[in-house]
Amino acid sequence: MDLPTIEAVVTAHSRDDLRGMTQGDGIVAGGTWLFSEQQNHLTRLVDLTTMGWTPLTVTTGDAEGLEIAATCTIDQLISYEYPREWVATTLFRQCAESLLASFKVWKAATVGGNICMGLPAGSMISLTAALDATLLIWCPDGSERTSSVLDFVVGDNRTTLRSGEVLRSIHIPAAALRSRAVLRRVSLAPLGRSGSLVIARVTASGPQICVSGATDRPYIFPASMSLYEAIPEAAWYTDAHGAADWRRSVTALLVEESLAEIGSPT
Numbered sequence: 001m002d003l004p005t006i007e008a009v010v011t012a013h014s015r016d017d018l019r020g021m022t023q024g025d026g027i028v029a030g031g032t033w034l035f036s037e038q039q040n041h042l043t044r045l046v047d048l049t050t051m052g053w054t055p056l057t058v059t060t061g062d063a064e065g066l067e068i069a070a071t072c073t074i075d076q077l078i079s080y081e082y083p084r085e086w087v088a089t090t091l092f093r094q095c096a097e098s099l100l101a102s103f104k105v106w107k108a109a110t111v112g113g114n115i116c117m118g119l120p121a122g123s124m125i126s127l128t129a130a131l132d133a134t135l136l137i138w139c140p141d142g143s144e145r146t147s148s149v150l151d152f153v154v155g156d157n158r159t160t161l162r163s164g165e166v167l168r169s170i171h172i173p174a175a176a177l178r179s180r181a182v183l184r185r186v187s188l189a190p191l192g193r194s195g196s197l198v199i200a201r202v203t204a205s206g207p208q209i210c211v212s213g214a215t216d217r218p219y220i221f222p223a224s225m226s227l228y229e230a231i232p233e234a235a236w237y238t239d240a241h242g243a244a245d246w247r248r249s250v251t252a253l254l255v256e257e258s259l260a261e262i263g264s265p266t
Ligand SMILES: Cc1cc2nc3c(=O)[nH]c(=O)nc-3n(C[C@H](O)[C@H](O)[C@H](O)COP(=O)(O)OP(=O)(O)OC[C@H]3O[C@@H](n4cnc5c(N)ncnc54)[C@H](O)[C@@H]3O)c2cc1C
Pocket: 026, 027, 028, 029, 030, 031, 032, 033, 034, 035, 036, 048, 070, 071, 098, 099, 100, 101, 102, 105, 108, 109, 110, 111, 112, 113, 114, 115, 116, 117, 119, 120, 121, 122, 123, 161, 165, 166, 167, 168, 193, 194
Protein backbone atom coordinates (compact mmCIF):
# COMPACT_ATOMS: atom_id res chain seq x y z
CA MET A 1 0.00 0.00 0.00
CA ASP A 2 1.23 3.54 -0.76
CA LEU A 3 2.07 5.63 2.30
CA PRO A 4 1.38 9.14 0.99
CA THR A 5 2.47 11.01 4.15
CA ILE A 6 6.07 9.76 3.93
CA GLU A 7 8.49 12.53 2.95
CA ALA A 8 11.81 10.72 3.46
CA VAL A 9 13.22 7.21 3.75
CA VAL A 10 16.46 6.64 5.65
CA THR A 11 18.45 3.49 4.94
CA ALA A 12 20.17 3.00 8.29
CA HIS A 13 23.80 1.82 8.25
CA SER A 14 25.00 2.69 11.75
CA ARG A 15 23.57 3.38 15.16
CA ASP A 16 23.94 7.13 14.49
CA ASP A 17 21.26 6.77 11.80
CA LEU A 18 18.87 5.57 14.50
CA ARG A 19 19.38 8.48 16.90
CA GLY A 20 16.84 11.20 17.51
CA MET A 21 13.85 9.37 16.07
CA THR A 22 10.49 10.95 16.88
CA GLN A 23 6.85 9.85 16.84
CA GLY A 24 6.72 10.67 13.12
CA ASP A 25 9.42 8.13 12.30
CA GLY A 26 8.43 4.59 11.44
CA ILE A 27 10.92 1.74 11.72
CA VAL A 28 10.70 -0.69 8.81
CA ALA A 29 11.96 -4.26 9.05
CA GLY A 30 10.26 -6.70 6.67
CA GLY A 31 7.47 -4.19 6.09
CA THR A 32 4.85 -6.96 5.89
CA TRP A 33 2.62 -5.22 8.40
CA LEU A 34 3.87 -1.64 8.03
CA PHE A 35 2.96 -1.46 4.34
CA SER A 36 -0.34 -3.27 4.85
CA GLU A 37 -2.15 -0.36 6.55
CA GLN A 38 -2.42 3.41 6.42
CA GLN A 39 0.33 5.04 8.52
CA ASN A 40 -0.84 8.65 8.35
CA HIS A 41 0.99 9.58 11.56
CA LEU A 42 4.37 8.84 9.93
CA THR A 43 6.42 11.26 7.83
CA ARG A 44 9.71 9.35 7.68
CA LEU A 45 10.67 5.70 7.42
CA VAL A 46 13.89 4.28 8.83
CA ASP A 47 14.87 1.00 7.17
CA LEU A 48 16.62 -1.39 9.58
CA THR A 49 17.38 -4.09 7.03
CA THR A 50 20.38 -2.09 5.72
CA MET A 51 22.12 -2.25 9.14
CA GLY A 52 23.86 -5.44 8.01
CA TRP A 53 23.28 -7.36 11.24
CA THR A 54 24.32 -11.02 11.11
CA PRO A 55 20.98 -12.85 11.26
CA LEU A 56 22.02 -15.72 13.55
CA THR A 57 25.06 -16.17 15.79
CA VAL A 58 25.83 -19.15 18.00
CA THR A 59 27.28 -17.54 21.12
CA THR A 60 29.66 -19.14 23.62
CA GLY A 61 30.90 -18.55 27.19
CA ASP A 62 28.57 -17.15 29.84
CA ALA A 63 26.09 -16.13 27.15
CA GLU A 64 26.11 -19.55 25.45
CA GLY A 65 23.13 -19.78 23.16
CA LEU A 66 21.69 -18.22 20.03
CA GLU A 67 21.62 -14.54 19.18
CA ILE A 68 18.94 -13.68 16.65
CA ALA A 69 19.25 -10.24 15.05
CA ALA A 70 15.91 -8.43 15.08
CA THR A 71 16.14 -8.28 11.28
CA CYS A 72 16.58 -12.07 10.91
CA THR A 73 13.77 -13.25 8.67
CA ILE A 74 11.53 -16.11 9.65
CA ASP A 75 12.87 -17.97 6.62
CA GLN A 76 16.46 -17.53 7.82
CA LEU A 77 15.50 -18.69 11.31
CA ILE A 78 14.09 -21.98 10.06
CA SER A 79 16.75 -22.65 7.41
CA TYR A 80 19.84 -22.51 9.68
CA GLU A 81 21.79 -25.62 10.79
CA TYR A 82 21.72 -25.66 14.60
CA PRO A 83 23.82 -27.84 16.93
CA ARG A 84 22.18 -31.27 17.10
CA GLU A 85 21.76 -31.12 20.87
CA TRP A 86 19.56 -28.02 20.54
CA VAL A 87 16.46 -30.17 20.29
CA ALA A 88 14.12 -27.26 21.07
CA THR A 89 14.96 -25.74 17.67
CA THR A 90 12.26 -28.05 16.25
CA LEU A 91 9.90 -25.40 17.63
CA PHE A 92 11.25 -22.84 15.14
CA ARG A 93 9.51 -24.31 12.11
CA GLN A 94 6.40 -25.20 14.09
CA CYS A 95 6.12 -21.58 15.22
CA ALA A 96 6.71 -20.28 11.68
CA GLU A 97 3.92 -22.57 10.48
CA SER A 98 1.69 -21.20 13.23
CA LEU A 99 1.65 -17.78 11.58
CA LEU A 100 -1.24 -17.12 9.29
CA ALA A 101 1.42 -15.72 6.95
CA SER A 102 2.45 -17.98 4.08
CA PHE A 103 6.01 -19.05 3.26
CA LYS A 104 6.18 -16.06 0.88
CA VAL A 105 5.76 -13.70 3.83
CA TRP A 106 8.42 -15.68 5.80
CA LYS A 107 11.08 -14.43 3.37
CA ALA A 108 10.46 -10.79 4.34
CA ALA A 109 8.87 -10.84 7.80
CA THR A 110 11.40 -10.56 10.60
CA VAL A 111 11.54 -12.13 14.04
CA GLY A 112 11.96 -8.66 15.60
CA GLY A 113 9.04 -7.21 13.64
CA ASN A 114 6.80 -10.01 14.86
CA ILE A 115 7.79 -9.44 18.48
CA CYS A 116 7.41 -5.64 18.21
CA MET A 117 3.87 -6.05 16.82
CA GLY A 118 2.88 -7.70 20.11
CA LEU A 119 -0.04 -9.58 18.54
CA PRO A 120 -1.56 -12.55 20.38
CA ALA A 121 -1.00 -14.61 17.20
CA GLY A 122 2.67 -13.55 17.09
CA SER A 123 4.24 -16.98 17.23
CA MET A 124 7.77 -15.57 17.39
CA ILE A 125 6.57 -14.11 20.71
CA SER A 126 5.34 -17.55 21.79
CA LEU A 127 8.65 -19.12 20.74
CA THR A 128 10.97 -16.64 22.42
CA ALA A 129 8.85 -16.38 25.57
CA ALA A 130 8.77 -20.17 25.98
CA LEU A 131 12.55 -20.39 25.49
CA ASP A 132 13.37 -17.73 28.13
CA ALA A 133 14.78 -15.28 25.59
CA THR A 134 16.20 -11.89 26.54
CA LEU A 135 15.61 -8.91 24.27
CA LEU A 136 18.30 -6.27 23.74
CA ILE A 137 16.79 -2.85 23.08
CA TRP A 138 18.69 0.19 21.83
CA CYS A 139 17.46 3.44 23.39
CA PRO A 140 17.45 6.72 21.46
CA ASP A 141 20.00 8.37 23.83
CA GLY A 142 22.64 5.76 22.91
CA SER A 143 22.10 3.53 25.96
CA GLU A 144 20.56 0.07 25.88
CA ARG A 145 18.31 -2.05 28.04
CA THR A 146 17.29 -5.68 28.24
CA SER A 147 13.88 -7.20 28.82
CA SER A 148 12.26 -10.60 29.03
CA VAL A 149 9.60 -11.27 26.41
CA LEU A 150 6.98 -11.46 29.17
CA ASP A 151 7.85 -7.94 30.35
CA PHE A 152 8.00 -6.65 26.77
CA VAL A 153 4.65 -7.83 25.38
CA VAL A 154 2.08 -6.54 27.84
CA GLY A 155 -1.18 -6.88 25.91
CA ASP A 156 -2.85 -7.25 22.52
CA ASN A 157 -0.65 -5.12 20.21
CA ARG A 158 0.93 -3.47 23.27
CA THR A 159 4.61 -3.60 24.16
CA THR A 160 6.90 -1.60 26.43
CA LEU A 161 8.87 -0.32 23.41
CA ARG A 162 9.15 3.44 23.77
CA SER A 163 9.31 6.03 21.01
CA GLY A 164 12.69 5.90 19.24
CA GLU A 165 13.69 2.54 20.75
CA VAL A 166 14.88 -0.24 18.47
CA LEU A 167 14.83 -3.94 19.20
CA ARG A 168 18.40 -4.99 18.31
CA SER A 169 18.46 -8.72 19.06
CA ILE A 170 16.99 -11.68 20.87
CA HIS A 171 19.16 -14.06 22.91
CA ILE A 172 18.01 -17.61 23.67
CA PRO A 173 20.11 -19.42 26.30
CA ALA A 174 21.64 -22.77 25.34
CA ALA A 175 20.00 -24.48 28.34
CA ALA A 176 16.57 -23.69 26.90
CA LEU A 177 17.63 -24.76 23.41
CA ARG A 178 18.79 -28.11 24.79
CA SER A 179 15.53 -28.74 26.65
CA ARG A 180 12.74 -31.00 25.49
CA ALA A 181 9.72 -29.04 24.30
CA VAL A 182 6.38 -29.83 22.72
CA LEU A 183 4.09 -27.47 20.81
CA ARG A 184 0.34 -27.88 20.47
CA ARG A 185 -1.82 -25.48 18.51
CA VAL A 186 -5.40 -25.15 17.38
CA SER A 187 -7.26 -22.80 15.06
CA LEU A 188 -10.85 -22.62 13.89
CA ALA A 189 -9.88 -23.08 10.23
CA PRO A 190 -7.17 -25.57 9.16
CA LEU A 191 -4.81 -22.77 7.99
CA GLY A 192 -6.32 -20.10 10.20
CA ARG A 193 -4.79 -17.80 12.79
CA SER A 194 -3.87 -19.57 16.05
CA GLY A 195 -6.78 -19.82 18.47
CA SER A 196 -4.41 -21.17 21.08
CA LEU A 197 -0.74 -22.12 21.08
CA VAL A 198 0.76 -24.07 23.97
CA ILE A 199 4.43 -24.92 24.46
CA ALA A 200 5.35 -27.34 27.26
CA ARG A 201 9.03 -27.50 28.12
CA VAL A 202 11.15 -29.47 30.59
CA THR A 203 13.18 -26.98 32.66
CA ALA A 204 15.61 -27.46 35.57
CA SER A 205 12.79 -26.64 37.98
CA GLY A 206 10.26 -28.95 36.34
CA PRO A 207 7.85 -28.81 33.40
CA GLN A 208 6.78 -25.34 32.35
CA ILE A 209 3.83 -24.24 30.23
CA CYS A 210 3.64 -21.24 27.92
CA VAL A 211 0.15 -20.28 26.77
CA SER A 212 -0.28 -17.77 23.95
CA GLY A 213 -2.56 -17.14 21.00
CA ALA A 214 -5.62 -17.56 23.24
CA THR A 215 -4.66 -14.79 25.63
CA ASP A 216 -3.83 -11.12 25.17
CA ARG A 217 -0.17 -11.83 25.95
CA PRO A 218 1.86 -14.95 26.76
CA TYR A 219 1.58 -16.58 30.19
CA ILE A 220 4.23 -18.90 31.62
CA PHE A 221 3.68 -21.06 34.65
CA PRO A 222 4.83 -24.33 36.21
CA ALA A 223 2.89 -27.46 35.28
CA SER A 224 1.94 -27.83 38.95
CA MET A 225 -0.29 -24.75 38.61
CA SER A 226 -3.74 -24.95 37.05
CA LEU A 227 -4.76 -22.85 34.08
CA TYR A 228 -7.31 -21.12 36.27
CA GLU A 229 -4.70 -20.12 38.84
CA ALA A 230 -2.17 -18.99 36.25
CA ILE A 231 -4.26 -16.95 33.81
CA PRO A 232 -6.74 -14.24 34.84
CA GLU A 233 -10.27 -14.48 33.43
CA ALA A 234 -9.91 -11.19 31.54
CA ALA A 235 -6.84 -12.39 29.63
CA TRP A 236 -8.81 -14.82 27.43
CA TYR A 237 -9.98 -12.86 24.46
CA THR A 238 -12.59 -13.04 21.75
CA ASP A 239 -12.14 -12.12 18.09
CA ALA A 240 -13.03 -13.52 14.66
CA HIS A 241 -10.61 -16.40 15.29
CA GLY A 242 -12.32 -17.70 18.41
CA ALA A 243 -14.40 -16.91 21.47
CA ALA A 244 -12.79 -16.57 24.91
CA ASP A 245 -14.63 -19.57 26.42
CA TRP A 246 -13.69 -21.79 23.46
CA ARG A 247 -10.08 -20.64 23.71
CA ARG A 248 -9.94 -21.45 27.42
CA SER A 249 -11.45 -24.93 26.92
CA VAL A 250 -9.17 -25.92 24.04
CA THR A 251 -6.14 -24.55 25.86
CA ALA A 252 -6.86 -26.82 28.83
CA LEU A 253 -6.86 -29.77 26.44
CA LEU A 254 -3.66 -28.66 24.70
CA VAL A 255 -1.90 -28.26 28.05
CA GLU A 256 -2.94 -31.76 29.06
CA GLU A 257 -1.79 -33.26 25.74
CA SER A 258 1.52 -31.45 25.66
CA LEU A 259 2.37 -32.40 29.23
CA ALA A 260 1.51 -36.02 28.50
CA GLU A 261 3.85 -35.91 25.50
CA ILE A 262 6.81 -34.57 27.46
CA GLY A 263 6.13 -37.26 30.03
CA SER A 264 4.56 -35.16 32.74
CA PRO A 265 0.81 -35.81 32.75
CA THR A 266 -1.30 -33.46 34.85
C1 LIG B 1 -0.73 -12.50 5.02
C2 LIG B 1 -0.21 -12.03 6.37
C3 LIG B 1 -0.42 -12.85 7.47
C4 LIG B 1 0.05 -12.46 8.74
N1 LIG B 1 -0.13 -13.31 9.78
C5 LIG B 1 0.34 -12.97 11.01
C6 LIG B 1 0.15 -13.85 12.12
O1 LIG B 1 -0.42 -14.94 12.02
N2 LIG B 1 0.63 -13.44 13.32
C7 LIG B 1 1.27 -12.25 13.47
O2 LIG B 1 1.70 -11.93 14.59
N3 LIG B 1 1.43 -11.41 12.44
C8 LIG B 1 0.98 -11.72 11.23
N4 LIG B 1 1.14 -10.85 10.17
C9 LIG B 1 1.68 -9.51 10.45
C10 LIG B 1 3.19 -9.38 10.16
O3 LIG B 1 3.47 -9.81 8.86
C11 LIG B 1 4.08 -10.17 11.12
O4 LIG B 1 3.80 -9.82 12.46
C12 LIG B 1 5.56 -9.95 10.81
O5 LIG B 1 6.36 -10.84 11.55
C13 LIG B 1 6.02 -8.52 11.09
O6 LIG B 1 7.39 -8.45 10.80
P1 LIG B 1 7.98 -7.38 9.76
O7 LIG B 1 9.45 -7.58 9.80
O8 LIG B 1 7.36 -7.46 8.44
O9 LIG B 1 7.58 -6.04 10.51
P2 LIG B 1 7.23 -4.60 9.90
O10 LIG B 1 5.95 -4.62 9.16
O11 LIG B 1 8.44 -4.04 9.21
O12 LIG B 1 7.06 -3.82 11.30
C14 LIG B 1 6.01 -4.15 12.19
C15 LIG B 1 6.02 -3.14 13.34
O13 LIG B 1 7.13 -3.37 14.21
C16 LIG B 1 8.01 -2.25 14.23
N5 LIG B 1 9.37 -2.80 14.20
C17 LIG B 1 9.83 -3.77 13.34
N6 LIG B 1 11.08 -4.12 13.68
C18 LIG B 1 11.42 -3.36 14.74
C19 LIG B 1 12.59 -3.28 15.55
N7 LIG B 1 13.66 -4.07 15.35
N8 LIG B 1 12.62 -2.39 16.57
C20 LIG B 1 11.54 -1.60 16.81
N9 LIG B 1 10.39 -1.63 16.10
C21 LIG B 1 10.34 -2.51 15.07
C22 LIG B 1 7.65 -1.42 13.02
O14 LIG B 1 7.95 -0.06 13.22
C23 LIG B 1 6.16 -1.69 12.90
O15 LIG B 1 5.44 -0.89 13.81
C24 LIG B 1 0.72 -11.22 8.89
C25 LIG B 1 0.91 -10.40 7.78
C26 LIG B 1 0.47 -10.82 6.53
C27 LIG B 1 0.74 -9.92 5.36
